[in-house]
Amino acid sequence: MMQKSMILFGATAMVLLAGCEKAEAPAPAPTETTVVPDETVPADDATDPEADPATAPHRFASWAGKWTGVEGMFVTITPGEPGKYKLEMQSDLDTKGTYDGNDSEHGIKFKRGNEELSLRRGNGDETGLKWLAGKKECLIVKDGEGYCRD
Numbered sequence: 001m002m003q004k005s006m007i008l009f010g011a012t013a014m015v016l017l018a019g020c021e022k023a024e025a026p027a028p029a030p031t032e033t034t035v036v037p038d039e040t041v042p043a044d045d046a047t048d049p050e051a052d053p054a055t056a057p058h059r060f061a062s063w064a065g066k067w068t069g070v071e072g073m074f075v076t077i078t079p080g081e082p083g084k085y086k087l088e089m090q091s092d093l094d095t096k097g098t099y100d101g102n103d104s105e106h107g108i109k110f111k112r113g114n115e116e117l118s119l120r121r122g123n124g125d126e127t128g129l130k131w132l133a134g135k136k137e138c139l140i141v142k143d144g145e146g147y148c149r150d
Contacts, residue, residue, distance in 0.1 A: 026046060041147070057082055059103040067139055067147030070131045075119070075139065075147045077101070077108070085110075087119075107139070119143050124148055 058079045059066075069090075076088040085101035087109055097112045101108040109119035124135030127146025132138060138148040 069147045
């Protein structure tokens, strides 16, 4: 008999406790968010960075500037429209010119004469030129033609 009353008492206590649970508060109603325009920059003066070639994205923007080779060789890289570059090059003693370059998977591709070429990242040892050996930050066109930053 004692066991039955304990079971009955336990069941009654559980029912009472279940009824005493704290009720959840209702979820807050959604509120409207008001966007206030930034009045420090007039809308007419705002510029689209994609429209300005100087601020447009270039995959190899960090390569901009002059890189030097041997015997007066150099390449100067100037970003233009998005993904495009102007390359001013002295690639040997007799060949100097300006070429249009484009972003590619591993570097800046360009056409010089009838050759499709590409500037790619490398080091002085990879240029094949003993005068650039040991340099760490270089761009390579092909074996025997490379440019480095000091």
